[in-house]
Amino acid sequence: MPEALETSQQHRRLVLKALLWLTVGGGLVFGAVNVGREMWLLAGLEIIYALFALSLLRIVDTTPHLRMWTLIYLFPFFALMTFALVLPRTSFTVFAWIQTVPIICYLLLGLRGGLWMSLGFLSLGVVAFNYRYMTDDSWLNIMVAANVGLSSAAILLFSHIYERSRVANEARLLELASTDTLTGLANRMKLAEVFQRERSHALRDNNPLSLIILDLDHFKHVNDQFGHEGGDRALRHIAQLLPQRLRDTDLFCRLGGEEFAVLLPGADLAQAAERANKLRELLAEHPPQIAEASQVMTFSAGVATLGEDGQSLDSLMVIADRRMYEAKGGGRNQVVAAGQQYHLAPMSSGR
Numbered sequence: 001m002p003e004a005l006e007t008s009q010q011h012r013r014l015v016l017k018a019l020l021w022l023t024v025g026g027g028l029v030f031g032a033v034n035v036g037r038e039m040w041l042l043a044g045l046e047i048i049y050a051l052f053a054l055s056l057l058r059i060v061d062t063t064p065h066l067r068m069w070t071l072i073y074l075f076p077f078f079a080l081m082t083f084a085l086v087l088p089r090t091s092f093t094v095f096a097w098i099q100t101v102p103i104i105c106y107l108l109l110g111l112r113g114g115l116w117m118s119l120g121f122l123s124l125g126v127v128a129f130n131y132r133y134m135t136d137d138s139w140l141n142i143m144v145a146a147n148v149g150l151s152s153a154a155i156l157l158f159s160h161i162y163e164r165s166r167v168a169n170e171a172r173l174l175e176l177a178s179t180d181t182l183t184g185l186a187n188r189m190k191l192a193e194v195f196q197r198e199r200s201h202a203l204r205d206n207n208p209l210s211l212i213i214l215d216l217d218h219f220k221h222v223n224d225q226f227g228h229e230g231g232d233r234a235l236r237h238i239a240q241l242l243p244q245r246l247r248d249t250d251l252f253c254r255l256g257g258e259e260f261a262v263l264l265p266g267a268d269l270a271q272a273a274e275r276a277n278k279l280r281e282l283l284a285e286h287p288p289q290i291a292e293a294s295q296v297m298t299f300s301a302g303v304a305t306l307g308e309d310g311q312s313l314d315s316l317m318v319i320a321d322r323r324m325y326e327a328k329g330g331g332r333n334q335v336v337a338a339g340q341q342y343h344l345a346p347m348s349s350g351r
């Protein structure tokens, strides 16, 4: 996923940072108060925990192991709260902190981690709170258990609903950001994301990876003749037709305007050029229907491959683009794969 859209991670770093600062402040204040009350063990633990939070603040913005550090931080944090609650000399209002457990867990761990950790520590908290009210006659205070149990369940439920909606909205946002609205194809952002993944696989497995850039020929005439609506219709036709002759692992995307790209994992330069030629034939066999008639449509394409033509998406796009313009210069309706050396014969147009 592109860095700018790593929303969950950024969001969680921010929440953890806020929590760490709260722990530093709260740990020092409660530590000092408990020193005054001569509760040495609790005071010592609180001060140690504040110092631990301070040291985590140094890495929270950069660590690639955010979830691991979050868990390392949260377990003792909640355990300390529960421990404080069972001590007879602490205020039972410590339970107010226990009720923040689901909010913190869902914000930091997401749906599954949030649910299990909240259930675990909330249950412990409710048991500990009830323990404060236990008498020799009764081990369960119904009113206490009902009030704290139900209010805790309500907070857990609302936190769960909130996180579920947030995750769904984030997924929808990511989908929108990586989709071309006119055609429903992947867009340039998605191409960049998939290229990174496929490049790693290709280098690891020593497999080829190629890129085709194709640009419709004289598309301006379509717009001029049939209006923008007619042009849009042709673009949607291309988007629906060409992927039919590609593999599931290939990515067909719209770069913008009347320009498209195909990423072909496992295809070398010659195979990608061959594939581009097949797409050209497919479009000739199935031209778009505009104004109730078939309209001849062709494209020019340039092909580049990982390694020979560069290591990054940008360099492959520059080379493929240059070859696509060579194809335009060579009379359009053709594929150029390596300068003048690999030049597939143009097909007769309007077949």
Ligand SMILES: Nc1nc2c(ncn2[C@@H]2O[C@H](COP(=O)(O)OP(=O)(O)OP(=O)(O)O)[C@@H](O)[C@H]2O)c(=O)[nH]1
Pocket: 182, 215, 216, 217, 218, 219, 220, 221, 223, 227, 228, 229, 230, 231, 232, 235, 256, 257, 258, 328, 332
């Ligand atoms: N309908 C429609 N037209 C678009 C869209 N995006 C770009 N265009 C049109 O595509 C046309 C591109 O024109 P040119 O860049 O001159 O390219 P061309 O006519 O295909 O000529 P060559 O590329 O040289 O073969 C312009 O008329 C743009 O308005 C779109 O989303 N919908």
